[in-house]
Amino acid sequence: MDSNVLSTHLDMETLHGSLTDPAISSMNLLNELIDEYPVAISMAAGRPYEEFFDIRLIHDYLDAYCEHLRRDRKVDEAGVTRALFQYGTTKGIIADIIARNLAEDENIDAAPESVVVTVGAQEAMFLVLRTLRANERDVLLAPAPTYVGLTGAALLTDTPVWPVRSGENGIDPEDLVLQLKRADEQGMRVRACYVTPNFANPTGTSMDLPSRHRLLEVAAAHGILLLEDNAYGLFGAERLPTLKALDRSGNVVYIGSFAKTGMPGARVGYAVADQRVAGGGLYADQLSKLKGMLTVNTSPIAQAVIAGKLLLNDYSLTKANVRETAIYQRNLQLTLSELDRRLGDRPGVRWNTPTGGFFVTVTVPFIVDDELLADAARDHGVLFTPMHHFYGGKDGFNQLRLSISLLTPELIEEGVSRLAALITSRLP
Numbered sequence: 001m002d003s004n005v006l007s008t009h010l011d012m013e014t015l016h017g018s019l020t021d022p023a024i025s026s027m028n029l030l031n032e033l034i035d036e037y038p039v040a041i042s043m044a045a046g047r048p049y050e051e052f053f054d055i056r057l058i059h060d061y062l063d064a065y066c067e068h069l070r071r072d073r074k075v076d077e078a079g080v081t082r083a084l085f086q087y088g089t090t091k092g093i094i095a096d097i098i099a100r101n102l103a104e105d106e107n108i109d110a111a112p113e114s115v116v117v118t119v120g121a122q123e124a125m126f127l128v129l130r131t132l133r134a135n136e137r138d139v140l141l142a143p144a145p146t147y148v149g150l151t152g153a154a155l156l157t158d159t160p161v162w163p164v165r166s167g168e169n170g171i172d173p174e175d176l177v178l179q180l181k182r183a184d185e186q187g188m189r190v191r192a193c194y195v196t197p198n199f200a201n202p203t204g205t206s207m208d209l210p211s212r213h214r215l216l217e218v219a220a221a222h223g224i225l226l227l228e229d230n231a232y233g234l235f236g237a238e239r240l241p242t243l244k245a246l247d248r249s250g251n252v253v254y255i256g257s258f259a260k261t262g263m264p265g266a267r268v269g270y271a272v273a274d275q276r277v278a279g280g281g282l283y284a285d286q287l288s289k290l291k292g293m294l295t296v297n298t299s300p301i302a303q304a305v306i307a308g309k310l311l312l313n314d315y316s317l318t319k320a321n322v323r324e325t326a327i328y329q330r331n332l333q334l335t336l337s338e339l340d341r342r343l344g345d346r347p348g349v350r351w352n353t354p355t356g357g358f359f360v361t362v363t364v365p366f367i368v369d370d371e372l373l374a375d376a377a378r379d380h381g382v383l384f385t386p387m388h389h390f391y392g393g394k395d396g397f398n399q400l401r402l403s404i405s406l407l408t409p410e411l412i413e414e415g416v417s418r419l420a421a422l423i424t425s426r427l428p
Helices: 028-036 055-071 077-085 095-106 120-132 148-156 173-185 209-222 283-294 300-312 322-343 370-380 387-391 409-426
Strands: 115-119 138-144 161-167 189-195 225-229 252-257 268-272 359-363 399-403
Touching: 028 370, 055 077, 055 300, 077 300, 095 115, 095 252, 095 268, 095 300, 115 120, 115 283, 120 138, 120 148, 120 189, 120 225, 120 252, 120 268, 120 283, 138 148, 138 173, 148 161, 148 387, 161 173, 173 189, 173 209, 189 209, 209 225, 268 283, 268 300, 322 359, 322 409, 370 409, 387 399
Parallel strands: 138 161, 138 189, 189 225, 225 252
Antiparallel strands: 115 268, 252 268, 359 399
Protein backbone atom coordinates (compact mmCIF):
# COMPACT_ATOMS: atom_id res chain seq x y z
CA MET A 1 0.00 0.00 0.00
CA ASP A 2 1.23 3.51 -0.81
CA SER A 3 2.43 4.99 2.47
CA ASN A 4 1.06 8.37 1.35
CA VAL A 5 -2.51 7.03 1.19
CA LEU A 6 -4.41 7.55 4.41
CA SER A 7 -6.53 4.61 5.53
CA THR A 8 -10.04 5.19 6.80
CA HIS A 9 -10.44 4.83 10.55
CA LEU A 10 -13.79 4.07 12.11
CA ASP A 11 -14.74 4.90 15.66
CA MET A 12 -17.10 2.61 17.59
CA GLU A 13 -18.83 5.70 18.94
CA THR A 14 -19.91 6.57 15.40
CA LEU A 15 -21.37 3.10 14.70
CA HIS A 16 -24.75 1.74 15.75
CA GLY A 17 -25.10 1.29 19.49
CA SER A 18 -26.19 -2.35 19.17
CA LEU A 19 -22.60 -3.32 18.34
CA THR A 20 -21.46 -2.62 21.89
CA ASP A 21 -24.62 -3.63 23.72
CA PRO A 22 -23.98 -6.39 26.30
CA ALA A 23 -26.85 -8.47 24.90
CA ILE A 24 -24.94 -8.94 21.64
CA SER A 25 -21.25 -8.70 22.54
CA SER A 26 -21.30 -10.89 25.64
CA MET A 27 -22.59 -13.98 23.82
CA ASN A 28 -19.38 -14.14 21.82
CA LEU A 29 -17.66 -15.40 24.97
CA LEU A 30 -19.23 -18.86 24.59
CA ASN A 31 -17.81 -19.33 21.12
CA GLU A 32 -14.40 -18.20 22.31
CA LEU A 33 -14.43 -20.66 25.23
CA ILE A 34 -15.54 -23.53 22.99
CA ASP A 35 -12.55 -22.85 20.75
CA GLU A 36 -10.16 -22.45 23.68
CA TYR A 37 -11.36 -25.53 25.60
CA PRO A 38 -12.50 -28.02 22.94
CA VAL A 39 -12.69 -30.94 25.41
CA ALA A 40 -15.11 -29.11 27.68
CA ILE A 41 -18.61 -30.60 27.64
CA SER A 42 -20.99 -27.96 26.35
CA MET A 43 -24.37 -27.82 28.05
CA ALA A 44 -24.77 -24.34 26.59
CA ALA A 45 -25.76 -24.55 22.92
CA GLY A 46 -29.43 -25.14 22.10
CA ARG A 47 -28.71 -27.08 18.93
CA PRO A 48 -30.73 -30.03 17.60
CA TYR A 49 -29.54 -33.59 18.07
CA GLU A 50 -27.19 -34.65 15.25
CA GLU A 51 -27.30 -38.46 15.20
CA PHE A 52 -30.03 -38.55 12.55
CA PHE A 53 -28.38 -36.08 10.17
CA ASP A 54 -27.85 -37.73 6.79
CA ILE A 55 -26.64 -35.94 3.66
CA ARG A 56 -28.78 -38.24 1.52
CA LEU A 57 -31.93 -36.83 3.08
CA ILE A 58 -31.27 -33.47 1.42
CA HIS A 59 -31.53 -35.14 -1.98
CA ASP A 60 -34.63 -37.07 -0.93
CA TYR A 61 -36.31 -33.87 0.20
CA LEU A 62 -35.42 -32.00 -2.99
CA ASP A 63 -36.69 -34.89 -5.11
CA ALA A 64 -39.95 -34.99 -3.15
CA TYR A 65 -40.57 -31.28 -3.67
CA CYS A 66 -39.77 -31.43 -7.37
CA GLU A 67 -42.13 -34.37 -7.79
CA HIS A 68 -44.79 -32.37 -5.93
CA LEU A 69 -44.37 -29.56 -8.44
CA ARG A 70 -44.73 -31.97 -11.36
CA ARG A 71 -47.58 -34.08 -10.01
CA ASP A 72 -49.66 -31.75 -7.86
CA ARG A 73 -49.01 -28.37 -9.45
CA LYS A 74 -48.61 -29.61 -13.04
CA VAL A 75 -45.35 -27.70 -13.50
CA ASP A 76 -43.24 -28.67 -16.53
CA GLU A 77 -39.51 -29.47 -16.26
CA ALA A 78 -38.45 -25.96 -17.18
CA GLY A 79 -40.70 -24.62 -14.42
CA VAL A 80 -39.35 -27.09 -11.87
CA THR A 81 -35.80 -26.03 -12.70
CA ARG A 82 -36.74 -22.37 -12.55
CA ALA A 83 -38.42 -22.83 -9.16
CA LEU A 84 -35.14 -23.92 -7.57
CA PHE A 85 -32.62 -21.89 -9.54
CA GLN A 86 -34.36 -18.52 -9.88
CA TYR A 87 -35.33 -15.87 -7.39
CA GLY A 88 -38.58 -16.89 -5.79
CA THR A 89 -41.48 -14.73 -4.69
CA THR A 90 -40.72 -12.53 -1.71
CA LYS A 91 -43.34 -14.19 0.49
CA GLY A 92 -41.95 -17.63 -0.32
CA ILE A 93 -42.73 -20.58 -2.56
CA ILE A 94 -43.92 -23.04 0.11
CA ALA A 95 -46.50 -20.97 2.01
CA ASP A 96 -49.29 -23.41 1.12
CA ILE A 97 -47.26 -26.35 2.44
CA ILE A 98 -46.49 -24.50 5.67
CA ALA A 99 -50.20 -23.74 6.06
CA ARG A 100 -50.97 -27.46 5.65
CA ASN A 101 -48.38 -28.28 8.30
CA LEU A 102 -49.86 -25.78 10.75
CA ALA A 103 -53.31 -27.25 10.26
CA GLU A 104 -51.96 -30.77 10.74
CA ASP A 105 -49.75 -30.24 13.77
CA GLU A 106 -51.14 -27.18 15.56
CA ASN A 107 -54.80 -26.88 14.50
CA ILE A 108 -53.99 -23.42 13.15
CA ASP A 109 -56.12 -22.24 10.24
CA ALA A 110 -53.68 -20.11 8.24
CA ALA A 111 -54.38 -18.91 4.73
CA PRO A 112 -51.26 -19.29 2.55
CA GLU A 113 -51.34 -15.60 1.67
CA SER A 114 -50.92 -14.75 5.38
CA VAL A 115 -47.59 -16.63 5.54
CA VAL A 116 -44.23 -14.95 4.92
CA VAL A 117 -41.31 -17.37 4.63
CA THR A 118 -38.23 -15.84 6.23
CA VAL A 119 -34.53 -16.49 6.70
CA GLY A 120 -35.01 -18.20 10.03
CA ALA A 121 -37.36 -16.96 12.73
CA GLN A 122 -34.81 -14.24 13.40
CA GLU A 123 -35.72 -12.36 10.23
CA ALA A 124 -39.40 -12.70 11.07
CA MET A 125 -38.80 -11.03 14.43
CA PHE A 126 -36.84 -8.23 12.81
CA LEU A 127 -39.52 -7.58 10.17
CA VAL A 128 -42.31 -7.47 12.75
CA LEU A 129 -40.45 -5.13 15.08
CA ARG A 130 -39.34 -2.89 12.22
CA THR A 131 -42.92 -2.44 11.03
CA LEU A 132 -44.26 -1.79 14.53
CA ARG A 133 -41.61 0.71 15.63
CA ALA A 134 -43.12 3.79 13.98
CA ASN A 135 -41.83 6.45 16.37
CA GLU A 136 -40.14 6.98 19.74
CA ARG A 137 -43.35 6.28 21.66
CA ASP A 138 -43.51 2.64 20.53
CA VAL A 139 -42.28 -0.07 22.89
CA LEU A 140 -42.29 -3.86 23.05
CA LEU A 141 -43.05 -5.94 26.11
CA ALA A 142 -41.32 -9.26 26.74
CA PRO A 143 -40.88 -11.67 29.64
CA ALA A 144 -37.83 -11.32 31.83
CA PRO A 145 -35.70 -13.27 31.06
CA THR A 146 -36.18 -13.50 27.31
CA TYR A 147 -34.60 -14.97 24.19
CA VAL A 148 -31.49 -13.03 23.15
CA GLY A 149 -32.52 -13.19 19.48
CA LEU A 150 -35.59 -11.12 20.30
CA THR A 151 -33.43 -8.70 22.26
CA GLY A 152 -31.08 -8.44 19.29
CA ALA A 153 -33.90 -7.75 16.84
CA ALA A 154 -35.16 -5.04 19.16
CA LEU A 155 -31.72 -3.47 19.32
CA LEU A 156 -31.39 -3.46 15.55
CA THR A 157 -34.76 -1.75 15.17
CA ASP A 158 -34.19 0.67 18.06
CA THR A 159 -37.21 -0.77 19.86
CA PRO A 160 -37.20 -0.41 23.65
CA VAL A 161 -38.07 -3.68 25.44
CA TRP A 162 -39.92 -3.40 28.74
CA PRO A 163 -39.84 -6.48 30.97
CA VAL A 164 -42.89 -8.39 32.18
CA ARG A 165 -42.59 -10.65 35.20
CA SER A 166 -42.21 -14.34 34.40
CA GLY A 167 -42.38 -17.33 36.75
CA GLU A 168 -42.83 -21.09 36.79
CA ASN A 169 -46.00 -20.67 34.71
CA GLY A 170 -44.36 -18.44 32.11
CA ILE A 171 -45.25 -14.80 31.52
CA ASP A 172 -47.61 -13.28 34.10
CA PRO A 173 -50.73 -11.84 32.40
CA GLU A 174 -51.56 -9.70 35.42
CA ASP A 175 -48.13 -8.07 35.41
CA LEU A 176 -48.67 -7.49 31.68
CA VAL A 177 -51.77 -5.45 32.62
CA LEU A 178 -49.68 -3.42 35.05
CA GLN A 179 -46.99 -2.75 32.44
CA LEU A 180 -49.63 -1.65 29.92
CA LYS A 181 -51.00 0.80 32.49
CA ARG A 182 -47.50 2.05 33.26
CA ALA A 183 -46.79 2.63 29.57
CA ASP A 184 -50.03 4.54 29.14
CA GLU A 185 -49.24 6.75 32.12
CA GLN A 186 -45.86 7.59 30.60
CA GLY A 187 -47.31 8.40 27.18
CA MET A 188 -45.78 5.31 25.56
CA ARG A 189 -47.54 3.00 23.10
CA VAL A 190 -47.16 -0.76 23.57
CA ARG A 191 -47.38 -2.33 20.14
CA ALA A 192 -46.86 -5.97 21.06
CA CYS A 193 -45.78 -8.48 23.67
CA TYR A 194 -43.37 -11.27 22.78
CA VAL A 195 -44.16 -14.62 24.37
CA THR A 196 -43.07 -18.26 24.17
CA PRO A 197 -45.87 -20.29 25.76
CA ASN A 198 -44.16 -23.66 25.22
CA PHE A 199 -40.80 -24.54 26.85
CA ALA A 200 -39.41 -21.05 26.61
CA ASN A 201 -35.81 -20.22 25.83
CA PRO A 202 -34.05 -19.70 28.24
CA THR A 203 -36.14 -20.89 31.19
CA GLY A 204 -37.84 -24.02 29.82
CA THR A 205 -41.13 -22.91 31.39
CA SER A 206 -44.60 -23.23 29.81
CA MET A 207 -47.95 -21.53 30.31
CA ASP A 208 -50.96 -23.51 31.49
CA LEU A 209 -54.23 -23.31 29.57
CA PRO A 210 -56.01 -20.77 31.83
CA SER A 211 -53.02 -18.42 31.57
CA ARG A 212 -53.08 -18.69 27.77
CA HIS A 213 -56.74 -17.70 27.68
CA ARG A 214 -56.11 -14.84 30.11
CA LEU A 215 -53.19 -13.56 28.02
CA LEU A 216 -55.41 -13.51 24.93
CA GLU A 217 -58.09 -11.62 26.87
CA VAL A 218 -55.58 -8.96 27.93
CA ALA A 219 -54.25 -8.55 24.40
CA ALA A 220 -57.75 -8.18 22.94
CA ALA A 221 -58.86 -5.73 25.64
CA HIS A 222 -55.82 -3.49 25.16
CA GLY A 223 -55.43 -3.81 21.39
CA ILE A 224 -51.89 -5.17 21.32
CA LEU A 225 -50.36 -7.96 19.28
CA LEU A 226 -48.91 -11.10 20.82
CA LEU A 227 -45.78 -12.31 19.03
CA GLU A 228 -45.90 -16.05 19.65
CA ASP A 229 -42.61 -17.91 19.22
CA ASN A 230 -43.08 -21.69 19.18
CA ALA A 231 -39.67 -23.13 18.34
CA TYR A 232 -39.85 -25.95 20.92
CA GLY A 233 -43.56 -26.76 21.07
CA LEU A 234 -43.29 -30.21 19.49
CA PHE A 235 -40.89 -31.56 22.09
CA GLY A 236 -43.06 -32.05 25.15
CA ALA A 237 -44.67 -34.83 27.14
CA GLU A 238 -47.91 -32.85 26.87
CA ARG A 239 -48.86 -30.48 24.07
CA LEU A 240 -51.20 -27.61 24.82
CA PRO A 241 -52.81 -25.53 22.05
CA THR A 242 -50.85 -22.58 20.76
CA LEU A 243 -52.06 -19.04 21.33
CA LYS A 244 -52.67 -18.78 17.60
CA ALA A 245 -54.97 -21.81 17.65
CA LEU A 246 -56.91 -20.29 20.57
CA ASP A 247 -56.99 -16.73 19.20
CA ARG A 248 -60.45 -15.48 18.19
CA SER A 249 -59.68 -11.76 18.02
CA GLY A 250 -56.81 -11.71 15.54
CA ASN A 251 -54.19 -10.56 18.05
CA VAL A 252 -51.55 -13.25 17.52
CA VAL A 253 -48.70 -13.06 15.02
CA TYR A 254 -47.29 -16.58 14.93
CA ILE A 255 -43.53 -16.88 14.45
CA GLY A 256 -42.30 -20.31 13.41
CA SER A 257 -38.97 -21.93 12.72
CA PHE A 258 -37.81 -25.15 11.08
CA ALA A 259 -34.41 -24.91 12.78
CA LYS A 260 -35.22 -27.40 15.53
CA THR A 261 -37.83 -29.48 13.68
CA GLY A 262 -36.66 -29.42 10.07
CA MET A 263 -33.02 -28.62 9.42
CA PRO A 264 -31.10 -25.81 11.12
CA GLY A 265 -28.74 -25.43 8.16
CA ALA A 266 -31.63 -24.56 5.85
CA ARG A 267 -32.32 -21.37 7.86
CA VAL A 268 -36.03 -21.32 7.08
CA GLY A 269 -38.61 -19.68 9.33
CA TYR A 270 -41.88 -17.87 8.81
CA ALA A 271 -44.47 -15.51 10.20
CA VAL A 272 -48.22 -15.96 10.05
CA ALA A 273 -49.55 -12.39 9.96
CA ASP A 274 -53.22 -12.52 9.01
CA GLN A 275 -54.21 -9.21 10.60
CA ARG A 276 -55.88 -6.66 8.32
CA VAL A 277 -54.10 -3.33 7.88
CA ALA A 278 -56.43 -0.46 7.03
CA GLY A 279 -55.56 0.58 3.49
CA GLY A 280 -52.77 -2.00 3.28
CA GLY A 281 -54.22 -5.48 2.90
CA LEU A 282 -52.82 -8.20 5.12
CA TYR A 283 -50.11 -7.50 7.69
CA ALA A 284 -48.13 -10.21 5.88
CA ASP A 285 -48.06 -7.96 2.81
CA GLN A 286 -46.42 -5.21 4.84
CA LEU A 287 -43.80 -7.60 6.23
CA SER A 288 -43.14 -8.75 2.68
CA LYS A 289 -42.44 -5.19 1.56
CA LEU A 290 -39.62 -4.88 4.07
CA LYS A 291 -38.31 -8.36 3.36
CA GLY A 292 -37.98 -7.41 -0.32
CA MET A 293 -35.55 -4.68 0.71
CA LEU A 294 -33.71 -6.82 3.27
CA THR A 295 -33.14 -10.34 1.88
CA VAL A 296 -35.19 -10.15 -1.38
CA ASN A 297 -36.44 -13.69 -0.81
CA THR A 298 -35.67 -16.81 1.21
CA SER A 299 -33.52 -19.35 -0.66
CA PRO A 300 -35.85 -21.46 -2.85
CA ILE A 301 -33.51 -24.43 -2.50
CA ALA A 302 -33.67 -24.21 1.29
CA GLN A 303 -37.46 -23.89 1.14
CA ALA A 304 -37.64 -26.93 -1.15
CA VAL A 305 -35.65 -29.02 1.31
CA ILE A 306 -38.05 -28.14 4.15
CA ALA A 307 -41.08 -28.68 1.93
CA GLY A 308 -39.77 -32.09 0.88
CA LYS A 309 -39.43 -33.17 4.49
CA LEU A 310 -43.00 -32.11 5.15
CA LEU A 311 -44.30 -33.84 2.02
CA LEU A 312 -42.58 -37.11 2.92
CA ASN A 313 -44.15 -37.01 6.40
CA ASP A 314 -47.75 -36.20 5.44
CA TYR A 315 -47.20 -32.51 6.27
CA SER A 316 -46.54 -33.39 9.92
CA LEU A 317 -43.44 -32.36 11.84
CA THR A 318 -44.76 -34.32 14.80
CA LYS A 319 -44.47 -37.44 12.66
CA ALA A 320 -41.11 -36.37 11.23
CA ASN A 321 -39.62 -35.84 14.71
CA VAL A 322 -40.74 -38.96 16.57
CA ARG A 323 -37.16 -40.13 17.12
CA GLU A 324 -35.89 -36.67 18.05
CA THR A 325 -38.73 -36.07 20.50
CA ALA A 326 -37.91 -39.35 22.24
CA ILE A 327 -34.24 -38.33 22.48
CA TYR A 328 -35.07 -34.92 23.96
CA GLN A 329 -37.46 -36.46 26.48
CA ARG A 330 -34.81 -39.00 27.46
CA ASN A 331 -32.13 -36.34 27.79
CA LEU A 332 -34.37 -34.05 29.81
CA GLN A 333 -35.36 -36.74 32.29
CA LEU A 334 -31.76 -37.93 32.61
CA THR A 335 -30.51 -34.39 33.24
CA LEU A 336 -33.12 -33.81 35.94
CA SER A 337 -32.31 -37.18 37.51
CA GLU A 338 -28.56 -36.49 37.52
CA LEU A 339 -29.08 -33.04 39.04
CA ASP A 340 -31.13 -34.61 41.80
CA ARG A 341 -28.58 -37.38 42.38
CA ARG A 342 -25.56 -35.09 42.55
CA LEU A 343 -26.99 -31.81 43.89
CA GLY A 344 -30.27 -32.73 45.55
CA ASP A 345 -28.90 -32.29 49.08
CA ARG A 346 -26.90 -29.10 48.45
CA PRO A 347 -28.32 -26.09 50.34
CA GLY A 348 -29.49 -23.21 48.17
CA VAL A 349 -29.24 -25.18 44.93
CA ARG A 350 -32.46 -25.80 43.00
CA TRP A 351 -33.74 -26.15 39.45
CA ASN A 352 -37.03 -26.14 37.59
CA THR A 353 -38.54 -29.28 36.05
CA PRO A 354 -39.73 -28.59 32.49
CA THR A 355 -41.78 -31.29 30.76
CA GLY A 356 -40.30 -30.62 27.34
CA GLY A 357 -38.03 -28.47 25.24
CA PHE A 358 -34.26 -28.07 25.45
CA PHE A 359 -33.56 -26.12 28.64
CA VAL A 360 -33.33 -26.37 32.44
CA THR A 361 -32.71 -23.40 34.76
CA VAL A 362 -30.46 -23.97 37.79
CA THR A 363 -30.38 -21.50 40.71
CA VAL A 364 -27.36 -21.34 43.03
CA PRO A 365 -26.44 -19.25 46.12
CA PHE A 366 -23.50 -17.47 44.48
CA ILE A 367 -22.75 -15.21 41.52
CA VAL A 368 -22.94 -16.78 38.07
CA ASP A 369 -21.14 -14.50 35.65
CA ASP A 370 -18.81 -14.77 32.69
CA GLU A 371 -15.81 -15.15 34.98
CA LEU A 372 -17.40 -18.22 36.56
CA LEU A 373 -18.12 -19.59 33.09
CA ALA A 374 -14.46 -19.20 32.13
CA ASP A 375 -13.42 -20.94 35.37
CA ALA A 376 -15.89 -23.76 34.64
CA ALA A 377 -14.40 -24.31 31.20
CA ARG A 378 -10.79 -24.15 32.40
CA ASP A 379 -10.96 -25.98 35.72
CA HIS A 380 -13.95 -28.31 35.36
CA GLY A 381 -14.33 -28.86 31.61
CA VAL A 382 -18.02 -27.90 31.40
CA LEU A 383 -19.91 -25.06 29.72
CA PHE A 384 -23.31 -23.55 30.45
CA THR A 385 -24.99 -20.20 29.76
CA PRO A 386 -25.13 -17.60 32.55
CA MET A 387 -28.72 -16.39 32.75
CA HIS A 388 -27.77 -12.74 33.09
CA HIS A 389 -27.32 -12.71 29.31
CA PHE A 390 -31.08 -13.20 28.96
CA TYR A 391 -31.82 -10.32 31.34
CA GLY A 392 -29.69 -7.84 29.42
CA GLY A 393 -27.09 -8.01 32.19
CA LYS A 394 -29.54 -6.55 34.72
CA ASP A 395 -30.60 -9.63 36.68
CA GLY A 396 -30.26 -13.42 36.84
CA PHE A 397 -26.78 -13.39 38.37
CA ASN A 398 -27.43 -16.48 40.47
CA GLN A 399 -28.81 -18.66 37.68
CA LEU A 400 -27.49 -20.69 34.78
CA ARG A 401 -29.12 -22.38 31.79
CA LEU A 402 -28.41 -25.97 30.81
CA SER A 403 -29.22 -27.26 27.33
CA ILE A 404 -29.99 -30.98 27.05
CA SER A 405 -30.53 -31.32 23.29
CA LEU A 406 -27.18 -32.13 21.73
CA LEU A 407 -25.66 -34.60 24.20
CA THR A 408 -25.52 -38.36 24.61
CA PRO A 409 -26.49 -39.95 27.96
CA GLU A 410 -22.81 -40.47 28.76
CA LEU A 411 -22.00 -36.81 28.15
CA ILE A 412 -24.99 -35.68 30.21
CA GLU A 413 -23.88 -37.80 33.17
CA GLU A 414 -20.32 -36.55 32.92
CA GLY A 415 -21.40 -32.95 32.26
CA VAL A 416 -23.68 -32.83 35.31
CA SER A 417 -20.92 -34.47 37.38
CA ARG A 418 -18.49 -31.72 36.36
CA LEU A 419 -21.11 -29.04 36.97
CA ALA A 420 -21.82 -30.49 40.43
CA ALA A 421 -18.11 -30.35 41.25
CA LEU A 422 -18.00 -26.70 40.23
CA ILE A 423 -21.11 -25.80 42.25
CA THR A 424 -19.98 -27.75 45.32
CA SER A 425 -16.62 -25.97 45.24
CA ARG A 426 -18.40 -22.60 45.41
CA LEU A 427 -20.82 -23.42 48.22
CA PRO A 428 -20.09 -22.04 51.72
